[in-house]
Structure formats: structure tokens, C-alpha cells
Amino acid sequence: MIPLQDTIRSRDIPVVNWLLIITNVAIFLFETSLGPRQLDAFIRLGGAVPRHFFVNPGLAQVVSLVTSMFLHGGWAHLISNMWALYIFGDNVEDRMGHLRYLIFYLLTGVIAELTHIFLSPTSTVPMIGASGAISGVLGAYLVLFPTSRVITLVPLFFVPWFVEIPALFYLGFWFVSQLFNGLFSLGMAGPVGTYGGVAWWAHVGGFAAGLLLVGVFARRRVRRVYPDEYWAW
16 A cells, blocks of 8 residues: 555645655765765764664764664665655644654654664664654654545556545554564564564654654644634624
């Protein structure tokens, strides 16, 4: 299932969401300009390496929790993340406000990365990507807009089908798939919580953080009350 758009329109311009997308794309374009050795050094400098947090903790590791969110490993990695952020992030920002949304995004991203780091303390593979923070956005969206619907493209028997799926089902299924893959990865060789190059537990941790923290960051809806039952004047 490929999500195309949701049925909730935001009231304000999602300034922060667009800035996050533009920043991620700009940094990735810079990555593409680097040679293989330069790129490897750049990723290792900006990525969050779990083992470093236990062997050599310091300011550099703390900073990498943020910088790693803006690095990506390829076009597919970038596009899938930015597309999800584009679809779901604007509505969450609309309910939180610009500054609160930015703090929420970064905070859930950090929690997502710490979840992966805790489960993979010996890994020397740099963790990169915005998916942990975006998982937090998805968790918040599920709480804020449970009755929304997601228009998805379902390529069934080589024929494209456009289907409106309840956000509760779509995001619930997504989370269960991440949790299942995370549990499956526990029995795999290599760093715990990782297989196929994906930090599944970062997705689980980010989504859970979004579910729990959305109530702290979301603004209450102000309901307008008019003196006349039928007219606003």
C-alpha cells in the first residue's frame, strides 16, 4: 500500500514541516556530491553509532542524535521518509503550532534513536535517517486524527486501485509490522533490533513516544460560541 494523501486539510501553512523536508533534501544532495570515501567519513561523523555511546560518551554523541536525523542512505530512503512527513506532518504541526511541532519532532526522533542504541549497544554501524522522528509524527497523527482516512494506491494484479483506508487501520497496521519485524530481528545474527539495514526498534520507539507525548504538545481546540444559534452576528 502506497499512501498518496490524507483527507484532513491543514488550516495553516506547515512552515516547519516544509523546512524539515527542504533541509533533509538539501543535505542529501550534498551527500550525492561527495566521493565514496568522503561520504563514508561524513556519515560516520554525523551518524549515531550505538557503541560510541557506551565506549566513548561525550558531546559528539549527543549532537549525533540530532544530525543523524538529517542524513539518508539513498534516494529510496529519502523519498519514502519525506513523502510520509509531507502527508502526515502538516496536520500534526497544525494542531501543535510551529515551535511545539519542531521540539516534538526532534524529541521523538531522539527517543527513537536511544531505543535502538539501548538494544544495539555493540553496533558500530552509524544509524541515519528521519524515520524515527517521522514515526513519532505518525503516532501523534493517530491520536489526533483517528477518524481520518488515507488514500492509498494498491497495485493489485498490476491494476492500480485507489482505496480510502481509515488512518486507525493504516497506521495501526504499520506499527504492528514494525513491531513484528523488531521482534523477528531479536533472533537474527548481528546487532539486536536490526536486519535488512533497518533499525526497526527505532520506529517502534518513535511511534510509542509520539503516542505518549502528543497530549503534552498538542494545543486544545478552541470552540467558538456565538450568541445566536444560527448566525454568527
